[in-house]
Amino acid sequence: MQANTSHIDQSIDSDKKALLAQLQKAILPLQGIRNPLQTHAVENGLGAINDAFPNGTFPLGAVHEFVSTGAESFAATSGFIAGLTSGIINNNGIVVWVSTSRTAFPLAFQHFDIAPEKIIFIDLKKEKDALWVVEETLKCEHVAAVVGEIQQMDFNQSRRLQLAVEKSRVTGFIIRKDAKKITPSACVTRWQIQSLSSELPNNMPGVGFPRWQVELLKVRNGKPGAWTIEWSAGQFRMIEKELQTVSLSTIQTKERYA
Amino acid sequence: MPKRYVSIWFRYLLTDRSARHAPQLNKVPFVLVAPERGRMMIVAANALAQKESIDAGMVLADAKAVFPTLQYKDAKPGLEMVLLHNLAEWCIRYGPVVAIDLPDGLILDATGCAHLWGGENAYLQDISNRFRRLGYYVHVAIADTIGKAWAFARFVSSGNVIDDETTMLLSLPPASLRIEHCTIERLQKLGIRQIRELVNIPRPGLRRRFGHLLLQRLDQALGQEQEFIQPVQPVEVFEERLPCLEPISTARGIEIALTRLLDTLCERLYKQQKGVRTAIFKCYRIDGKVEQIEIGTSRASHNALHLFKLFELKIDTIEPALGIELFILQAPKVDDIIIPQEKLWNGTSGLLDPGIAELIDRIEGKIGPGHIHRYLPAEHHWPERSIKPATSLDDTPLIPWRTDKPRPIQLLPVPEKIAVTAPIPDYPPMQFNYKGKLHKVAKADGPERIEREWWIDKGLHRDYYVVENEQGQRYWLFRLGHYDEEEKPEWYVHGFFA
Known part of the structure; x- marks a missing residue:
C-alpha cells in the first residue's frame, strides 16, 4: 500500500517536473530568449558555455551586456565580442559598431574572421544619440549584430533595446564602459571579460593567442559561471573543461593565475 | 560659381556643310543661291568667294559678272535650323546646356565644365579643333555673359580667354550688341563707333531714339540683366x-x-x-x-x-x-x-x-552627416594610415587586408608616452609605467620595425613590441628611433590587444 502511494507520489512528482519544465519553456520567449529552432546557433567552439544558457544554445536575437573596467579589459571584451560576432554574421552579415569614443581598429577584426569592410562604425558625440542609434540599428533586421559602447543606460532604456530585438532578431552587444554605474537592466545576460596570460605550446617564448577569463555574471533562467577561453584558428577553445557553476565569489582568479 | 558662356560662331555654316559632301568645293569660290522675286540671290558664300568680294545678298548674275567660273548650288530653305540643332546635340559633350543661336551660332553654358579640359584656353582650343576636323570653320569665345561671348566670337576672334572682358566689350563697335540692322546704321550715322560712347549717353534718350531692345542688349552684355537660354535638350526636372x-x-x-x-x-x-x-x-x-x-x-x-x-x-x-x-x-x-x-x-x-x-x-537624417564610417585597406604600412574611409556603400577593397602582422583591436588615436626600463639596444622593455601603474612585462614579441613613409612625412622610425604583463594584459608598445649616445628614445603605448 505504502509502496503504491510512493509510486503515485513519484509519478505526480515527475508529472510536476514535466509540467514545470514545460511552463519554464513557455516563459522563455516572454523573457526574450527565443526557441533555438527559430535562429541558427553560434557554432564557433563555445562548448561548455552553451550549457549555461536555457535551451543549451547561445541566445541570439537578444541584448547582451558586457562590463568593462578599463582600457585593457575593454580590449579583451571587444575581442570576445568579435569572436562571438564572427559566428553570427554568416560570412556576409553587417556589423554596426556604435561609439562615442571609438578606439576600435578595423584592421584587427580580420584576425577574428570578420571582414573589416563589413563593419559600419557610427561615431557620435552625445551619449543620448548613441542610445538612439543603437535602438534604431537593433530595429533593422538587415543588420547581423550591433555593438554599442554605452556609458550609462537605465532599466527603461535597456527594456527598449530588448523590445527592439525581439521583433527584429538582431543580436546586440552593449559594452558598459563605466563599471561603477552598472544598474539593473533588461538584457538577457551580463558578462565580464578579463585578459589572461597567454600560453604557447612547449613553453615557447613570446605572446600567444588571446586568452580570457570569461565570467557570465547573470543569465536569465540559466546558470552563471566562469570559463577560460582562447581564440585560436578562427574559433573559441575552452582551456579547462570543468564547468564552474559555483557562485562567483568563490572564484578567485588572481590566486589561480598569479 | 560665376557663370561662363561659350559662343560658337560658324563663319561659313551653309557652305561648309556643302563642302563636307563635296570637298572639291573648298578650293574654289562657291555660293549657295535661292530664288527671290524672280532672280537668284546669293544666301551664303564661302571664304574664297568672299575674298572676291562676293557675299550673301548679291544677285547671282552680278557675282558671275565679277567672277565667271563661280560655282553655285541651290540652298535648302530651313537647313540651318536642322544643321544647328544637330551640331548643338553634338556639343552636349562640352556641357549639358547648349542652345541654338540663329542664324549661325551656338551658345553653351560652360559653367563648371572647362576644368575638365584643363582650363578655358584648352577648352576653346578643343572646341574649335574638333569643329575644324568636322569641316566647320568656327570662332569661339568664352565670357561671363552671353552678350560678351557673342560679341567676342564675332568681333575679337582671338580664340583665347580675354582678361578684362568689360573693357574689351566697351571698345567694340555697337554691332556687337546683337541689335537690329537699322539701329546699327543709325548709330553709325550718329558717329558712335564704340560701345563705350553708348554707355555714357543718358538712358532715357537712348530708349526714345532706339527703342528698348538696345538698352536690354547692353544690360545683358554687361551682366546687369540676366539672360536665359533655351537648351536643345532640356534638363529634366523632377x-x-x-x-x-x-x-x-x-x-x-x-x-x-x-x-x-x-x-x-x-x-x-x-x-x-x-x-x-x-x-x-x-x-x-x-x-x-x-x-x-x-x-x-x-x-x-x-x-x-x-x-x-x-x-x-x-x-x-x-x-x-x-x-x-x-x-x-x-x-x-x-x-x-x-x-x-x-x-x-x-x-x-x-x-x-x-x-x-x-x-x-x-x-x-537624424544626427547629420559625417558620423558614419566604413574602412577599406590602404597601401600603407604606417598603422594610422593603413586604413582609409570608404566613400560609399558600394566601395569594395581593392587590395586584400593584411593579416601577417599582429595589430591591436583597440588602437589609440594618439600614442601615449610611457616610462620604461628596457635593456639596450633593441630588447623589449622589462617594465613600463602607464597611467601611474607599473606593469611588469612577462612575455614579449618583437621588434617589428615600421619605417616612416618619408615621402609623406619626416621623423623617426618606430620599433613595435607586443608585450604581455603579469596579469595577462596585452599592449602594443613602440620605441621612437634608436638608442644612441646622446639621446634616449621615447617609448609609447599605441594599442591594446584582445
Whole structure:
C-alpha cells in the first residue's frame, strides 16, 4: 500500500517536473530568449558555455551586456565580442559598431574572421544619440549584430533595446564602459571579460593567442559561471573543461593565475 | 560659381556643310543661291568667294559678272535650323546646356565644365579643333555673359580667354550688341563707333531714339540683366506641386501632402529607373514665406515609404503659421538605380542590401552627416594610415587586408608616452609605467620595425613590441628611433590587444 502511494507520489512528482519544465519553456520567449529552432546557433567552439544558457544554445536575437573596467579589459571584451560576432554574421552579415569614443581598429577584426569592410562604425558625440542609434540599428533586421559602447543606460532604456530585438532578431552587444554605474537592466545576460596570460605550446617564448577569463555574471533562467577561453584558428577553445557553476565569489582568479 | 558662356560662331555654316559632301568645293569660290522675286540671290558664300568680294545678298548674275567660273548650288530653305540643332546635340559633350543661336551660332553654358579640359584656353582650343576636323570653320569665345561671348566670337576672334572682358566689350563697335540692322546704321550715322560712347549717353534718350531692345542688349552684355537660354535638350526636372484649396496648418495635413507628392514623384522615378539622392520639400505659406526641409540618401532610392521616413524626422521643424497653400517637392539630384537581382530565399546580401542604405539614411537624417564610417585597406604600412574611409556603400577593397602582422583591436588615436626600463639596444622593455601603474612585462614579441613613409612625412622610425604583463594584459608598445649616445628614445603605448 505504502509502496503504491510512493509510486503515485513519484509519478505526480515527475508529472510536476514535466509540467514545470514545460511552463519554464513557455516563459522563455516572454523573457526574450527565443526557441533555438527559430535562429541558427553560434557554432564557433563555445562548448561548455552553451550549457549555461536555457535551451543549451547561445541566445541570439537578444541584448547582451558586457562590463568593462578599463582600457585593457575593454580590449579583451571587444575581442570576445568579435569572436562571438564572427559566428553570427554568416560570412556576409553587417556589423554596426556604435561609439562615442571609438578606439576600435578595423584592421584587427580580420584576425577574428570578420571582414573589416563589413563593419559600419557610427561615431557620435552625445551619449543620448548613441542610445538612439543603437535602438534604431537593433530595429533593422538587415543588420547581423550591433555593438554599442554605452556609458550609462537605465532599466527603461535597456527594456527598449530588448523590445527592439525581439521583433527584429538582431543580436546586440552593449559594452558598459563605466563599471561603477552598472544598474539593473533588461538584457538577457551580463558578462565580464578579463585578459589572461597567454600560453604557447612547449613553453615557447613570446605572446600567444588571446586568452580570457570569461565570467557570465547573470543569465536569465540559466546558470552563471566562469570559463577560460582562447581564440585560436578562427574559433573559441575552452582551456579547462570543468564547468564552474559555483557562485562567483568563490572564484578567485588572481590566486589561480598569479 | 560665376557663370561662363561659350559662343560658337560658324563663319561659313551653309557652305561648309556643302563642302563636307563635296570637298572639291573648298578650293574654289562657291555660293549657295535661292530664288527671290524672280532672280537668284546669293544666301551664303564661302571664304574664297568672299575674298572676291562676293557675299550673301548679291544677285547671282552680278557675282558671275565679277567672277565667271563661280560655282553655285541651290540652298535648302530651313537647313540651318536642322544643321544647328544637330551640331548643338553634338556639343552636349562640352556641357549639358547648349542652345541654338540663329542664324549661325551656338551658345553653351560652360559653367563648371572647362576644368575638365584643363582650363578655358584648352577648352576653346578643343572646341574649335574638333569643329575644324568636322569641316566647320568656327570662332569661339568664352565670357561671363552671353552678350560678351557673342560679341567676342564675332568681333575679337582671338580664340583665347580675354582678361578684362568689360573693357574689351566697351571698345567694340555697337554691332556687337546683337541689335537690329537699322539701329546699327543709325548709330553709325550718329558717329558712335564704340560701345563705350553708348554707355555714357543718358538712358532715357537712348530708349526714345532706339527703342528698348538696345538698352536690354547692353544690360545683358554687361551682366546687369540676366539672360536665359533655351537648351536643345532640356534638363529634366523632377518636381511635383500640390496646391491646396484650403490652407494647411496641421502636421497631419503636411504629412498627407508629402505622401501624395512622394507617391507621384517615386512613380515617375521608377519608370525612368532613377532614384532620389537629395530632395527638398518646400511649403509656401499664405504670408509669402517659404518653409523648406531637405533630405539626402546614401544610395539612390525611389521607395516612397523610406523617403517619407527621412522627411518625417524633420516635419516638426516646419512652421505653418496661418497655413500653407502650396507644396512643392523637388529632387535636384537623382541617380540611376541598379535593380538588385531578386533572391529565391531570404539571405543576407551584405552591404548591397537596400535596408542597410535606408538605415544609414535614417541615422544621417537624424544626427547629420559625417558620423558614419566604413574602412577599406590602404597601401600603407604606417598603422594610422593603413586604413582609409570608404566613400560609399558600394566601395569594395581593392587590395586584400593584411593579416601577417599582429595589430591591436583597440588602437589609440594618439600614442601615449610611457616610462620604461628596457635593456639596450633593441630588447623589449622589462617594465613600463602607464597611467601611474607599473606593469611588469612577462612575455614579449618583437621588434617589428615600421619605417616612416618619408615621402609623406619626416621623423623617426618606430620599433613595435607586443608585450604581455603579469596579469595577462596585452599592449602594443613602440620605441621612437634608436638608442644612441646622446639621446634616449621615447617609448609609447599605441594599442591594446584582445
